[in-house]
Amino acid sequence: MRTILSVLAVAALAASPCSSASASLQTSAASGSSSSAAASRAFGPSSSAGHAASTGSIAPAPWAAEDPADSVYRSAREALNAGKYSTSAQLFRSIHERYPKSTYAADSYYWEAFSLYKSSGNDNLRAAREALRTQARRYSNASTIGDANALLARVNGQLARSGDAGAAESTSVAANQVAKGGCPDEDDDMRVEALNALLQMDADRAMPTLKKVLARREPCTEVLRRKAVFLVSQKRTSETEDILLASARNDPDEEVRQQAVFWLSQTGSDRAVAALDSILRTSKDEELQKKALFSLSQMSQPLARKSLRDYAERADAPNEVREQAIFWIGQQGSPDNVAYLKGLYGRLKDEELKEKVLFSISQMKGEGKWLLDLAVNPAESIEMRKKALFWAGQNGASMTDLTSIYAKTSDQEIKEQLIFVYSQRSDKEAVDKLIDIVRNEPNKELKKKALFWLSQSHDPRAAQVLSDIIDKP
Numbered sequence: 001m002r003t004i005l006s007v008l009a010v011a012a013l014a015a016s017p018c019s020s021a022s023a024s025l026q027t028s029a030a031s032g033s034s035s036s037a038a039a040s041r042a043f044g045p046s047s048s049a050g051h052a053a054s055t056g057s058i059a060p061a062p063w064a065a066e067d068p069a070d071s072v073y074r075s076a077r078e079a080l081n082a083g084k085y086s087t088s089a090q091l092f093r094s095i096h097e098r099y100p101k102s103t104y105a106a107d108s109y110y111w112e113a114f115s116l117y118k119s120s121g122n123d124n125l126r127a128a129r130e131a132l133r134t135q136a137r138r139y140s141n142a143s144t145i146g147d148a149n150a151l152l153a154r155v156n157g158q159l160a161r162s163g164d165a166g167a168a169e170s171t172s173v174a175a176n177q178v179a180k181g182g183c184p185d186e187d188d189d190m191r192v193e194a195l196n197a198l199l200q201m202d203a204d205r206a207m208p209t210l211k212k213v214l215a216r217r218e219p220c221t222e223v224l225r226r227k228a229v230f231l232v233s234q235k236r237t238s239e240t241e242d243i244l245l246a247s248a249r250n251d252p253d254e255e256v257r258q259q260a261v262f263w264l265s266q267t268g269s270d271r272a273v274a275a276l277d278s279i280l281r282t283s284k285d286e287e288l289q290k291k292a293l294f295s296l297s298q299m300s301q302p303l304a305r306k307s308l309r310d311y312a313e314r315a316d317a318p319n320e321v322r323e324q325a326i327f328w329i330g331q332q333g334s335p336d337n338v339a340y341l342k343g344l345y346g347r348l349k350d351e352e353l354k355e356k357v358l359f360s361i362s363q364m365k366g367e368g369k370w371l372l373d374l375a376v377n378p379a380e381s382i383e384m385r386k387k388a389l390f391w392a393g394q395n396g397a398s399m400t401d402l403t404s405i406y407a408k409t410s411d412q413e414i415k416e417q418l419i420f421v422y423s424q425r426s427d428k429e430a431v432d433k434l435i436d437i438v439r440n441e442p443n444k445e446l447k448k449k450a451l452f453w454l455s456q457s458h459d460p461r462a463a464q465v466l467s468d469i470i471d472k473p
Helices: 001-017 069-079 085-098 105-119 121-140 143-160 165-178 192-201 203-215 219-235 239-248 253-267 271-283 287-299 302-313 318-334 334-349 351-360 368-374 382-394 399-408 412-423 428-440 444-455 460-471
Strands: none
Touching: 001 444, 001 460, 069 085, 069 105, 085 105, 085 428, 105 121, 105 143, 121 460, 143 165, 192 219, 203 239, 219 239, 239 253, 239 271, 253 271, 271 287, 271 302, 287 302, 287 318, 287 368, 302 318, 302 334, 302 399, 318 334, 318 351, 351 368, 351 382, 368 382, 368 399, 368 444, 382 399, 382 412, 399 412, 399 428, 412 428, 412 444, 428 444, 428 460, 444 460
C-alpha cells in the first residue's frame, strides 16, 4: 500500500499546481459531473428583422486623387463625419454644380440629401427630396441609388406627417406597392422604409397594408415579412396581437414565426400572454414553443406564470421543451417558484426532468439543505443523489454537513461523489477533508481519488502532504 501511494504521490506532485515540476494533467471529472454552463439564452430578433432598414450614413473614403473635385469631396466628407450637416450639404452640392463630370458627381446628390435630412426642418427635407429625384433622373446607376430610394421614402414619410399632401400620397403608393405581387430585392430597403413611413404617418392605414405583406407566400418575400412583423409590433392597435399571432401560427418561414412570438412578448399585454399560451397548447413546432416559453418567462402576468407551470407538468410534451419551461421557472427565483419546483420534483418520474429541477433549485441561494436531504434519501436513485450532492456543494452547503455525510454513509459511489464535491470547494475545510481521506481512509480506491483531487489543489498543504507520502519510509 505504501509503495502504491508513493508512486501515485510522485505523479501527483509533478502535476500539482503548487509544485515547480507542474505539468498539465488532463482528466475527466472522475466522480461527478462538471458544472453546467448557463442554460438557454434569451432569444430576440435577428439582425435581418430586428429593425427597419437604415440608409447609408458613412461616405466612402476618397478614391480619385486626380479628380478636380477630390479636395471638395474630402472636405465634405470630413464635415459630414463631424456632424456639420449644413456645411457638408453645401459642399456636396458644389460638387455636382461645379464639377458635373466628376467621378464624385453621381453620389454627391445622395450625400447632399442625406446631410439635408440630418439637418431637419421641412425646407431641408424638401431640398433633400429634390436632390434625390434629380439623382434618379440623371444617374440611375449611381452606387448609392438603393440607399437614395430608401432615404426618399423616409423623407416623404416625415413630410407627410407635417401635412405635405404630395408626400403623403407618395408614401401610400409606395407602401401599397409592397403588398402587391413580385419579388423585392433583399437589398432594396425602400419598400421597408415606405412601410415604416406609412406606419408612422397613419397606423390605422398601415395595418391593412402590413397584413397584406404578411399574407404573401412567395419564398422571395421572406425577408420582407420578417421586417413587416417588426413594424407591426411597433404600433399598438386593436389588431397588433392578432396579426402577430396569425404570423406565429401560420407563416411558412420559421424565422418569421419566431420573430412574431418574440415581438408578441414585447407588447406586454394580457392578450399577448393569452396568445403565447395558445401557441403552447396548440402548436407542434418545438422551436416555436421554446420561443413562447422564453417570452412568457419575461412577462409578469399570473397567466404567464401559470402557462409555464402547466407546460412543465405536461406528460404529452417533449422532454426537451419541458426542460426549458423548468429552467425559465427557476430563473424567476421567487420563493413561490422554489416551492413549486420542489413539489414538481416529487411528481416527476423522468430522471432528466428531475435533474433539470435540481439544477434550477441549485441556482437559488439557501437551498443547500434541501439538496442535502435529497442526497441522503435512500428512496432516490443513486444518480439523483449524486447530482444533488454536487449541486449542494455548489450552492454553499456547509462543509460540516458534507463531511458528516461521508462519515455516515457506507455507499462507495456516494463517497466518491463527496470527494469530488470537496475538490470543487475553495474553503480550507475541503482541503482538510481530502488530506484526512488520503491519510486515514482504509479503502484504496477512495484514497487514490482523494489523492488525485488533492494534487489539483493550489493549497500549499497539499504539496506538503504529497511530499510526506513520497518521503515516508
